[in-house]
Amino acid sequence: MQRHDGIRLRQMREGERNLVRAMVRALYAESGWAFDAAAERGLDAALAGHPNVRVWMIEAGGEVCGYVVLTLGFSVMYGGVDTFLDEFFIVPDFRGGGLGGRALALVADAARELGAVFIHLEVNTDARARNLYRRCGFEEHAQALMSLDLRN
Numbered sequence: 001m002q003r004h005d006g007i008r009l010r011q012m013r014e015g016e017r018n019l020v021r022a023m024v025r026a027l028y029a030e031s032g033w034a035f036d037a038a039a040e041r042g043l044d045a046a047l048a049g050h051p052n053v054r055v056w057m058i059e060a061g062g063e064v065c066g067y068v069v070l071t072l073g074f075s076v077m078y079g080g081v082d083t084f085l086d087e088f089f090i091v092p093d094f095r096g097g098g099l100g101g102r103a104l105a106l107v108a109d110a111a112r113e114l115g116a117v118f119i120h121l122e123v124n125t126d127a128r129a130r131n132l133y134r135r136c137g138f139e140e141h142a143q144a145l146m147s148l149d150l151r152n
Helices: 014-031 037-047 099-113 127-135
Strands: 002-004 007-011 053-060 063-075 080-090 118-121
Touching (some): 007 099, 014 080, 099 127
Parallel strands (some): 080 118
Antiparallel strands (some): 063 080
């Protein structure tokens, strides 16, 4: 799919569902998030190929070192198709060498191929993550993300 500086972004393969599930659980544990029934349903839908979701594996040297979940949307304000970087995870042993930034460049290329004009993301207070996203060109803006839970 996409290659850059020795890393590759590719579609998840059928036999990799458990690997993705393990990385999702690692991300949630590391972030202090609950992997609850709602997250389980969302992951199942993503892994089943929901039409608005892309699940990509990040490879370095032929070894899976992370995953990305990108969702598709549309925005009048931003002028067309936009995407939301729902999840981005690099296995800890692969962090610190610039792989995350190179992977995000591949995600941007893939989003452009999907016709997207923007990638949005939500980031917590982790300074390391914020700095990575800023280095990759992401900017904070005046709009704040707000959510309404429609499950109840």
